[in-house]
Structures are given as C-alpha cells and as structure tokens.
Amino acid sequence: MKKRIIAVLLLFLLASSFLFSERALKGPKGLDVTGVIGASLNLRAVLDYSAAYAFSLDVGSTNADAYQNLETQTNKTGLRIASWSMQSNSKVDVVFWHDWLTHESDATQKIDYNLAVQVSSTEMGFCKASADGSDKKIKYSYTTTPVGVANYGLFVRLEKTLEEYASYAPGMYYSTIHITATQK
Amino acid sequence: MNKRKAVFFSFYLLFSAMFLWGGTWLEQMSRSFAYDLATEEDKVSVTWSSGNANDNHMVGDIGCSGLNSSIKSIVVKISAPSGYSFTTPQDISAKRNYVLQIFARGNRGSGDENVSSSLISCSGSGIQNTAWGSDYVGSTEVGWVKDGTLTMVIGAGYYGTGNFGGFTPYDSVHIDIVLTLPTISNIDDLCKADDYSSSFTVEVSTSQNKNGTNPTLLDTLPYTIMGYYDVSPGSSDALSFTITPSDYASYYPLEDASVTASAATVGTVNCFTNAKVSGKVTNKANLPYAIVLSATSNYLDTSTSFAFVNSSDATKTIPYTAQITKSSDYSTHTFTTSHEFCKSTTTGLHGTESVSLSSDATTDRRFVLVPQEDCGANGSTHYYRYWYQGDIQILLAQSEITKISNKDYPAGSYNTTLYLTLVQR
Numbered sequence: 001m002k003k004r005i006i007a008v009l010l011l012f013l014l015a016s017s018f019l020f021s022e023r024a025l026k027g028p029k030g031l032d033v034t035g036v037i038g039a040s041l042n043l044r045a046v047l048d049y050s051a052a053y054a055f056s057l058d059v060g061s062t063n064a065d066a067y068q069n070l071e072t073q074t075n076k077t078g079l080r081i082a083s084w085s086m087q088s089n090s091k092v093d094v095v096f097w098h099d100w101l102t103h104e105s106d107a108t109q110k111i112d113y114n115l116a117v118q119v120s121s122t123e124m125g126f127c128k129a130s131a132d133g134s135d136k137k138i139k140y141s142y143t144t145t146p147v148g149v150a151n152y153g154l155f156v157r158l159e160k161t162l163e164e165y166a167s168y169a170p171g172m173y174y175s176t177i178h179i180t181a182t183q184k
Numbered sequence: 185m186n187k188r189k190a191v192f193f194s195f196y197l198l199f200s201a202m203f204l205w206g207g208t209w210l211e212q213m214s215r216s217f218a219y220d221l222a223t224e225e226d227k228v229s230v231t232w233s234s235g236n237a238n239d240n241h242m243v244g245d246i247g248c249s250g251l252n253s254s255i256k257s258i259v260v261k262i263s264a265p266s267g268y269s270f271t272t273p274q275d276i277s278a279k280r281n282y283v284l285q286i287f288a289r290g291n292r293g294s295g296d297e298n299v300s301s302s303l304i305s306c307s308g309s310g311i312q313n314t315a316w317g318s319d320y321v322g323s324t325e326v327g328w329v330k331d332g333t334l335t336m337v338i339g340a341g342y343y344g345t346g347n348f349g350g351f352t353p354y355d356s357v358h359i360d361i362v363l364t365l366p367t368i369s370n371i372d373d374l375c376k377a378d379d380y381s382s383s384f385t386v387e388v389s390t391s392q393n394k395n396g397t398n399p400t401l402l403d404t405l406p407y408t409i410m411g412y413y414d415v416s417p418g419s420s421d422a423l424s425f426t427i428t429p430s431d432y433a434s435y436y437p438l439e440d441a442s443v444t445a446s447a448a449t450v451g452t453v454n455c456f457t458n459a460k461v462s463g464k465v466t467n468k469a470n471l472p473y474a475i476v477l478s479a480t481s482n483y484l485d486t487s488t489s490f491a492f493v494n495s496s497d498a499t500k501t502i503p504y505t506a507q508i509t510k511s512s513d514y515s516t517h518t519f520t521t522s523h524e525f526c527k528s529t530t531t532g533l534h535g536t537e538s539v540s541l542s543s544d545a546t547t548d549r550r551f552v553l554v555p556q557e558d559c560g561a562n563g564s565t566h567y568y569r570y571w572y573q574g575d576i577q578i579l580l581a582q583s584e585i586t587k588i589s590n591k592d593y594p595a596g597s598y599n600t601t602l603y604l605t606l607v608q609r
Contacts, residue, residue, distance in 0.1 A: 027605040038595025148434025
C-alpha cells in the first residue's frame with residue numbers, strides 16, 4: 001500500500017539586504033550569540049523538524065495531535081517546524097506568507113494550513129495560504145533599534161483531522177514559506 | 185557576677201529572643217518539583233480532610249517558628265506576577281493554569297492541627313471558601329487562589345477555656361501549599377515540552393493584632409515549579425537547570441566598544457533543587473553540583489577557544505573570553521562569600537582552562553559550584569536547597585577591539601555558541 005506522505009519543503013526566501021568521576025546531569029545547553037559589524041540586516045531561518053522536513057497524513061501518525069485540527073483544540077499553535085532569527089541596526093518590517101501544500105505532480109491537489117509565527121516575546125502572528133502574499137500575510141514592524149530576534153518559533157497546523165485527508169492523492173506535498181525583511 | 189556583666193547578659197537574652205520569634209522557613213517537596221501537566225483534577229474535590237490532597241499534591245510549606253505571645257497573627261500574602269500558569273519558551277501560546285490551595289496549620293507540640301484563620305483580601309479571580317470566619321476565631325482554614333493576590337490572616341495562638349482562657353502562642357504556624365491542575369477541555373492545546381515553568385512568591389508577616397493589621401514583613405520567599413507535557417522530564421526530576429538569553433545574545437554590537445570592552449551579559453543561568461531537611465554542607469568539596477562553561481558541547485574539551493565565526497567566511501573569527509558570574513544575593517547561602525564557589529575574573533576565560541572539578545576556587549576555571557542555601561528553620565530543623573543564579577558574560581580583548589575599529593574584520597554577522605552543562609561531582 002502506498003504511503004500517504006505530506007512533505008513540507010520549506011524554502012525560506014530571505015529577501016534581506018544583508019545578511020571527576022563526575023557525570024553530566026543536564027545539558028549541554030547551547031546559548032547562541034550573534035555579533036554584528038557594519039550596517040547590517042541579517043535574517044536566518046532554521047528548520048527544527050528533523051523527520052526529513054516532512055510530516056505524515058496517515059491516520060495514527062506519531063505526534064499527529066501537534067498538527068492536525070482536533071475539536072478539543074481551541075488555541076493550538078501547531079507543530080513547531082522551524083525557528084527564525086534576525087539582527088538589524090535600523091528599523092525593519094518583516095513579512096511572512098506561504099502558499100498551499102501542493103501535490104508533487106498534481107497541482108490541483110492543494111491543502112491549506114495555518115502558519116503561526118512568534119514575532120515578539122509576547123505576540124504571535126497567524127496566516128493561511130495565498131498565491132503571492134498580497135492578501136494573507138503576517139506583517140510586523142520592529143521600531144526599536146537595534147533589532148535582535150533569536151530562535152522565535154514557526155508553527156504549522158492543518159485545518160482538518162487526518163481522517164479528512166484520506167481522499168487526497170498519495171505522494172509528496174510541498175509548500176514554501178516566504179520571509180521578507182525590509183529596513184526603513 | 186558584677187553589675188556590668190549582669191547588664192550585658194540581659195541584653196544578650198533580649199537579642200536572642202528577638203531573633204527567635206519570626207524565624208521563617210521554606211520547604212519545597214521533591215515529588216512535586218515537576219508536574220505532569222496532563223494531570224487533571226477537580227480542585228473542589230481535592231480537600232485535605234477528604235484524603236484526596238496529600239503530600240503528593242503539595243508544592244511545599246512556609247512557616248514561622250519561635251512565636252511569642254506578643255504576636256497575635258501571621259499574615260501570608262501569595263502572588264504570581266506572571267500568573268498562576270505553566271508556560272514554555274517553546275510556544276508562548278501554550279499555558280496550563282493551576283490553582284493554589286492554602287491550608288493554615290499550627291503546632292502546639294503535639295503535631296499539626298488546623299488553625300482558625302480569615303481572609304483579608306483576594307483580588308482577581310481568587311476563590312474564597314464560603315465559611316471564612318470574620319477573624320481568627322472562625323473555623324475555616326483553607327483558601328484558594330488562581331488569579332491575583334490572596335492575603336490571609338492566621339491565628340498565631342489559641343485561647344484556653346475557663347480560668348485558663350489566656351492566649352498561648354503556637355510553637356509554629358505554617359501554611360501547606362497544594363497545587364491542583366483543574367480539568368480542562370483543551371489539553372491538546374499544550375505543546376510537547378519538558379521545560380514548562382512557573383513561579384509565585386509568598387510574603388510572611390507578623391502582626392500584634394489578631395486581625396492582621398499593621399503587619400511587619402519578615403520574609404519574601406520564592407517558589408519556582410516546573411512542568412512537562414507528553415514527554416518524560418528525565419531522570420533528575422527535582423533539579424532545574426535553565427539558560428535564558430538576554431538582548432545581547434540576539435544582537436551583540438561588535439563595533440560598540442562601550443559594550444565589548446567590558447563584560448556584557450548575554451544570558452543568565454539558573455539551577456536549583458527542592459528544599460528539604462538536610463545537613464549543612466560546611467566543606468565546599470562536598471557541594472555536589474557544578475556548572476561548566478565550554479566552547480563545544482563536550483564540557484571536558486580544553487582545546488577549543490571561544491570565538492565568533494563570520495557567517496559568510498568561516499576563516500574570519502573573532503576570539504573572546506567568557507565567564508559565569510553571580511548575579512544574586514547570596515546572603516542566605518551557607519558559605520560566607522561568593523568566591524568560595526564562583527571566582528570573579530577580570531579578563532574572562534578562553535574556554536581552554538582547567539575543568540578539573542575537584543579543584544578549588546582559587547584559580548581560574550571554567551565552572552562554578554552550585555552553593556547550598558539555608559531556607560530557614562522550623563525550630564531546630566533546617567531546610568536547605570542547592571540554588572544558583574548567575575550571568576553568562578563575554579568580553580573582547582583590547583587588541584580585538586582595535587582590529588574591529590581598523591576594519592580588519594569584514595562587515596556582517598558573526599555567530600557563536602556557548603555551552604553550559606550541569607555536572608554532578
């Protein structure tokens with residue numbers, strides 16, 4: 001039986017201008033530090049999700065509750081798939097948008113999903129799929145300089161339960177998340 | 185004994201008495217150190233008398249011993265500035281609310297007993313038992329809080345009957361703090377993580393009035409609790425070890441000598457255990473925990489120096505030094521100076537220094553010992569925990585600052601990772 005697999009290929013389009021007999025009990029824990037020289041805008045995204053950047057639509061898949069849409073979920077952010085970081089010494093606007101999860105060989109087979117992005121220490125942004133980001137997008141302005149963002153999360157959550165995707169064509173589905181940072 | 189000596193002796197007794205009353209203690213249960221957030225309980229059904237609440241639900245207790253007859257009541261104020269909820273840095277939307285249930289207890293030498301108490305105020309969405317008495321002659325001793333601040337007055341003694349109706353102070357008064365995780369319909373909203381945490385504080389005051397007016401603050405004591413959901417908390421449940429980045433971690437201005445020429449904090453490190461009855465550690469060689477700072481994920485690596493690496497050209501590196509330094513008040517620790525567990529450095533460490541954990545603190549090294557803290561005493565019983573909070577700092581040498589000023593390094597971003605490992609010695 002053919003496996004029904006959805007793969008999310010996350011192409012981050014970074015449109016920035018620059019870019020003793022002792023034993024360890026816990027850790028090591030890493031503390032990332034980014035230094036900057038010169039007028040700079042540096043944007044970076046790293047995929048966290050290790051399963052070949054893919055998650056499965058098969059009913060009963062491991063960890064599926066993290067990304068399928070259940071009735072018991074009222075405030076679910078979704079599966080954390082990536083983190084993003086940014087440094088800028090000027091004010092900056094950042095825009096996130098994404099297209100549909102689209103079947104590898106049949107472009108009519110599309111699946112929408114919710115993208116959630118942490119944009120500050122207390123705020124999240126949300127958007128669904130669009131063709132070019134003109135209508136559905138997350139836009140956030142950073143007005144206090146210098147701007148430093150470290151390892152904020154990006155989350156994916158489907159619109160339906162896995163059972164509701166049973167009729168979709170087997171194969172790989174891809175989507176691209178676009179991140180654009182513009183200095184002001 | 186001549187007169188001068190007699191006067192001196194009287195003052196000695198007076199000061200001893202002043203320090204005896206009002207002594208506070210804090211105990212945090214190890215078995216309630218990390219909570220399974222999948223647990224769901226009906227808070228209303230969890231009452232002490234029904235047997236549903238027990239030590240497995242208790243966060244711990246806070247009390248006051250050595251009371252004398254001038255103290256008529258103890259005032260306890262509980263607050264949680266960030267809310268009564270577990271949160272995780274993995275997903276800022278994921279929250280698990282909880283309710284604290286407070287039991288007032290007194291001890292007159294024959295074991296704990298319920299204590300009459302009254303509620304002064306409960307802001308926010310706190311829940312108060314309908315049977316609260318108007319003062320400490322009331323019969324109810326329990327209160328709830330899930331939001332805002334709860335302040336309660338606890339009788340510091342009891343009255344006899346008949347000809348023996350005078351006020352007698354308890355040997356000690358304390359509150360038991362019970363945490364319940366109410367049933368919720370959307371447990372699936374939580375994200376899989378083992379680093380949920382929350383904190384609340386308890387202020388303990390005494391009052392010479394039975395209604396708690398004009399209280400004198402004795403102590404403000406913190407509780408930090410951990411939680412996990414859909415993942416094992418690991419083998420060291422009663423041990424927390426966290427690293428929190430600061431603003432300079434996400435943007436360290438290499439060209440700004442006002443920042444780089446002095447030690448700049450890029451993060452903080454916290455480590456603590458539960459508070460429990462245990463012996464005082466008097467020899468630092470017996471402190472069981474150390475935090476090691478290293479330039480690679482192998483904390484024993486002494487061959488790799490700390491350095492920023494250019495994101496476009498890995499051959500362009502900027503060396504720096506790093507250190508862990510104390511940032512907290514260690515007045516309650518069992519060693520008198522921070523130098524006994526954390527040697528201050530002026531130039532920082534390169535990452536290649538010794539990591540022999542049996543060494544003392546008189547030489548530069550890449551680790552600090554986690555000191556023991558005295559959490560107070562209930563009579564002659566002392567409570568201790570291991571607790572450390574410090575800053576992770578980095579520093580550029582003047583020669584590197586000059587090179588940056590001379591444009592010897594290309595513009596761009598430079599990345600580095602510092603590693604911290606909690607080691608049992």
